[in-house]
Amino acid sequence: MTPAAVSSSIMSTFVDSQSETCAQLDLPWDRARLAVLDFETTGLSADDAIISFGAVHVDAGRVVGRSSVYGLVRPVVPPSPESVQVHAIRPCDLENAPSLPEALDPLFVALTGRVLVAHAAWVETGFLDRALLSRGLAVDLPAVDTAELAWTHFGLPRDPRRSPGLETVATRLGLPIFTPHHALGDAWTTALVFLVMARHRAKDRPLLLKDLVAASNPDRRGGAEPRRSWRSRKTSGTGRRSR
Amino acid sequence: MKEIADFLEGYPPFTDLSREELEQLSTAIDVKYHLAGDLVVEVGQPSLGVALMVRAGRLEVLGPVGTVVDEVDPGDLLSLDTVRAGRQYAHAAKAAEDTLLYLVPLPDALRVGHLAPISSTNQLTRPERLFDAAQGRVTGSMRPVIVHPASTSIADVAKAMTKARTSCSLVTSPDDGLGIVTDSELRRRVATGAVPITASVGSIAAFPAQTVSSEALLGDAYLSMVEAGIHHLVIVDAHDRPVGVVRVVDVASAELRDPLVVRGAVERAQDADELVEASALVAPSIIELVERGLPVEYIAQLQSGVVDAILRRAVALVRAPEATKASTWLVQGSLARREPLPGSDVDTALCWYDGDPGDHLAHASRVLRLVERAGLATCDRGANADNSLFNRSEDQWRQAVADWLGREEEAGVLALTSVVADTRPVSGELVSPLVEAVSAAVAHEAFMGVLTRHTLSRRTPLGFVRDFVVHQSGEHRGQLDLKKGGLLPVSALARWLALRTGDVSGSTLERLDRGADAGLITGDERDMLVGAYKVALTVLAEHQVRAIKAGNKPSGFLRPDQLDPLERRQLREAFRAIDSVQSALAAALGLSRL
Numbered sequence: 063m064t065p066a067a068v069s070s071s072i073m074s075t076f077v078d079s080q081s082e083t084c085a086q087l088d089l090p091w092d093r094a095r096l097a098v099l100d101f102e103t104t105g106l107s108a109d110d111a112i113i114s115f116g117a118v119h120v121d122a123g124r125v126v127g128r129s130s131v132y133g134l135v136r137p138v139v140p141p142s143p144e145s146v147q148v149h150a151i152r153p154c155d156l157e158n159a160p161s162l163p164e165a166l167d168p169l170f171v172a173l174t175g176r177v178l179v180a181h182a183a184w185v186e187t188g189f190l191d192r193a194l195l196s197r198g199l200a201v202d203l204p205a206v207d208t209a210e211l212a213w214t215h216f217g218l219p220r221d222p223r224r225s226p227g228l229e230t231v232a233t234r235l236g237l238p239i240f241t242p243h244h245a246l247g248d249a250w251t252t253a254l255v256f257l258v259m260a261r262h263r264a265k266d267r268p269l270l271l272k273d274l275v276a277a278s279n280p281d282r283r284g285g286a287e288p289r290r291s292w293r294s295r296k297t298s299g300t301g302r303r304s305r
Numbered sequence: 306m307k308e309i310a311d312f313l314e315g316y317p318p319f320t321d322l323s324r325e326e327l328e329q330l331s332t333a334i335d336v337k338y339h340l341a342g343d344l345v346v347e348v349g350q351p352s353l354g355v356a357l358m359v360r361a362g363r364l365e366v367l368g369p370v371g372t373v374v375d376e377v378d379p380g381d382l383l384s385l386d387t388v389r390a391g392r393q394y395a396h397a398a399k400a401a402e403d404t405l406l407y408l409v410p411l412p413d414a415l416r417v418g419h420l421a422p423i424s425s426t427n428q429l430t431r432p433e434r435l436f437d438a439a440q441g442r443v444t445g446s447m448r449p450v451i452v453h454p455a456s457t458s459i460a461d462v463a464k465a466m467t468k469a470r471t472s473c474s475l476v477t478s479p480d481d482g483l484g485i486v487t488d489s490e491l492r493r494r495v496a497t498g499a500v501p502i503t504a505s506v507g508s509i510a511a512f513p514a515q516t517v518s519s520e521a522l523l524g525d526a527y528l529s530m531v532e533a534g535i536h537h538l539v540i541v542d543a544h545d546r547p548v549g550v551v552r553v554v555d556v557a558s559a560e561l562r563d564p565l566v567v568r569g570a571v572e573r574a575q576d577a578d579e580l581v582e583a584s585a586l587v588a589p590s591i592i593e594l595v596e597r598g599l600p601v602e603y604i605a606q607l608q609s610g611v612v613d614a615i616l617r618r619a620v621a622l623v624r625a626p627e628a629t630k631a632s633t634w635l636v637q638g639s640l641a642r643r644e645p646l647p648g649s650d651v652d653t654a655l656c657w658y659d660g661d662p663g664d665h666l667a668h669a670s671r672v673l674r675l676v677e678r679a680g681l682a683t684c685d686r687g688a689n690a691d692n693s694l695f696n697r698s699e700d701q702w703r704q705a706v707a708d709w710l711g712r713e714e715e716a717g718v719l720a721l722t723s724v725v726a727d728t729r730p731v732s733g734e735l736v737s738p739l740v741e742a743v744s745a746a747v748a749h750e751a752f753m754g755v756l757t758r759h760t761l762s763r764r765t766p767l768g769f770v771r772d773f774v775v776h777q778s779g780e781h782r783g784q785l786d787l788k789k790g791g792l793l794p795v796s797a798l799a800r801w802l803a804l805r806t807g808d809v810s811g812s813t814l815e816r817l818d819r820g821a822d823a824g825l826i827t828g829d830e831r832d833m834l835v836g837a838y839k840v841a842l843t844v845l846a847e848h849q850v851r852a853i854k855a856g857n858k859p860s861g862f863l864r865p866d867q868l869d870p871l872e873r874r875q876l877r878e879a880f881r882a883i884d885s886v887q888s889a890l891a892a893a894l895g896l897s898r899l
Contacts, residue, residue, distance in 0.1 A: 123337065123338075124335050124336065124337050124408070125335055125336035125337075126335055127306070127309075127331075127332055127333050127334040127335050127336070128332065128333055130306070130332060236361050236362075236403075237361065237405065238308055238312070238360060238361070238405075239308070240306065240307075240308045241307055241308065246306075247306075247307075247308070250306065250308075253336070254336060254338070254405065257336065257337070257338040257405075258338050258403070258405075261338050261339075261340055262340065265340060
């Protein structure tokens with residue numbers, strides 16, 4: 063098979079496994095299979111692209127170190143000088159990296175059959191949606207958003223214009239912070255934040271994974287408001303996230 | 306994962322891994338989170354196959370009735386020995402607060418007994434690196450030798466030594482074998498005119514020359530020089546052929562030379578006052594060696610060499626009726642095993658062959674008063690040669706052994722054990738009643754039965770909760786009896802092994818080696834016990850030195866709040882290691898430990 067055909071097959075498998083993924087939603091959170099994901103990107107507009115990804119599995123309530131995956135992606139447009147200051151990945155670091163869609167093969171393998179967890183998850187699901195759409199594939203990606211869970215965890219009123227920063231949340235929870243603005247480092251920090259918040263929510267009552275997904279998408283609760291699209295979110299100006 | 310590798314790097318046993326190994330290990334770690342009150346492991350739960358390390362929060366280890374017997378703080382590992390041995394958890398553990406745990410698969414390098422004495426860690430920050438030097442091969446400090454037949458004239462040998470810039474020559478004699486002549490001997494005997502320079506070198510050489518294998522460690526070579534009171538050792542190859550010579554000045558740094566200087570001064574003392582004056586150097590030199598971080602087991606051997614010399618010199622200097630000279634002075638306990646602590650008492654006994662009992666007691670009493678003047682403490686529990694229980698004729702010792710063996714009760718068994726297994730003559734051969742007693746005791750089934758049960762019933766503390774020591778009974782105490790809780794369980798076990806192998810010589814560490822060689826314990830168990838013993842010995846020696854310097858009486862007790870976190874962690878692991886070996890041995894012998 064050509065690399066493109068391999069990629070296509072990996073992505074199809076990912077999409078085909080969505081029924082299995084959705085079956086995870088009815089499980090208690092600490093029996094479900096999850097994948098915590100983080101992207102570093104050239105920016106947050108619709109024209110921006112992924113430059114690195116990191117992911118780690120959470121199985122049976124435990125972060126599984128050996129499942130860690132990390133990779134670089136060569137974007138069509140190189141990262142802006144401003145974004146390089148954040149993630150420290152220079153255009154020259156990406157020269158030999160694979161480009162889309164092959165670059166994401168290991169990631170889609172890691173995500174297959176698993177519910178996503180991310181901090182300000184709309185960014186990760188948005189970029190994944192686009193990667194799938196470029197192949198003519200479309201699925202609804204259920205995700206747990208640790209930034210959304212943080213509002214209720216700390217008993218703060220939700221502010222729809224911003225997200226609580228990952229490092230701030232981890233620090234308030236007394237957790238170690240892994241290399242910030244490194245996709246795998248942030249994925250790990252997010253995984254620990256997820257463990258702590260899920261365990262606390264499950265303290266007095268059984269907690270299903272779908273409860274966490276619902277709590278992560280307050281706009282969709284009761285179906286009153288349709289999920290915003292990537293573009294509408296970007297243009298509505300609510301897209302600033304501090305990570 | 307850099308963050309994980311950075312964290313592991315700060316805590317034993319991971320401190321021994323290279324950065325590369327740490328990075329590799331960090332990718333294999335899982336993470337769990339527990340809320341306060343969660344049960345983390347249950348009693349009897351099989352080993353998870355991974356070590357549980359607290360990253361944030363705190364675990365409490367629970368005793369049989371649910372009392373807290375230990376705390377596991379960030380950086381600490383829960384029941385490392387359980388993981389190492391693949392055993393079941395002996396205690397339950399619960400989260401005392403919300404706790405983040407790293408599940409660490411132990412690399413093979415860390416799987417086996419791995420407790421390192423604290424001083425070897427401190428050593429890294431100390432410039433002297435004495436430990437490393439002492440662990441090197443003796444051949445690293447070897448000098449070339451010159452050899453002359455015994456018939457060569459002293460003048461020719463002296464010329465050859467000057468030309469070769471060496472301080473000694475080996476001397477070969479068809480009758481006496483290999484001997485040695487040193488420049489100090491030339492100065493003393495020839496320069497004073499006692500021996501003419503034309504005489505043959507054989508007339509002033511010392512035969513036989515003390516030798517050491519080329520495989521020996523430098524520290525061991527140094528110890529044998531201290532014990533023999535000599536300044537040159539001949540290094541021989543596997544065929545006993547001399548290949549070089551090692552001098553005490555090459556072996557010992559200036560700091561290390563102290564015990565030999567002290568010993569020399571002791572042996573030259575011509576009267577009681579000179580002995581007292583020379584002995585005043587013992588305590589400062591031991592303190593200095595401990596503070597310089599030399600392994601405590603080495604220091605203990607140096608110390609016992611010097612104490613032996615003081616005792617021998619005191620016996621020689623105290624005038625005595627002729628008949629009392631037919632006697633053998635014995636040392637007992639840790640000194641007999643050549644592993645005294647800086648503050649250890651000198652326990653003595655006497656075996657005599659002729660004369661009046663009263664004369665022997667009176668002489669022993671005068672000797673021990675001089676020993677006390679020389680700054681050594683005699684036994685405050687009465688194990689002294691001026692006590693009639695420890696001052697007996699050969700026949701009386703033989704009778705005592707028979708009595709103890711016949712009684713089959715604990716007190717008798719313990720008395721006999723210490724006499725047969727922890728007694729050493731300060732000069733000459735071990736007295737025959739005690740040699741005979743070893744084989745009699747080993748063959749005596751009831752005796753060995755009582756000894757086995759008693760040995761395995763010695764319990765270590767479980768751990769520390771805040772500033773209390775928690776004992777297996779659940780009792781909390783404000784003081785840690787480290788001698789009773791850490792040293793005695795291991796030394797008793799080693800003594801029991803020594804008796805079972807029929808060879809009671811040597812230190813606790815040497816006995817453990819022989820026990821493992823004989824298959825009575827596994828190599829892993831030996832390593833666990835050796836590590837635990839060194840940790841307890843090191844912590845206690847360092848605390849005793851602090852007490853001595855502060856002008857306090859050193860003891861086997863210390864307060865938990867005097868322990869730094871590293872000492873606590875190492876002691877806790879040491880206690881658990883000892884306990885798990887005792888349990889395994891008891892189980893193998895079908896004994897209950899309650």
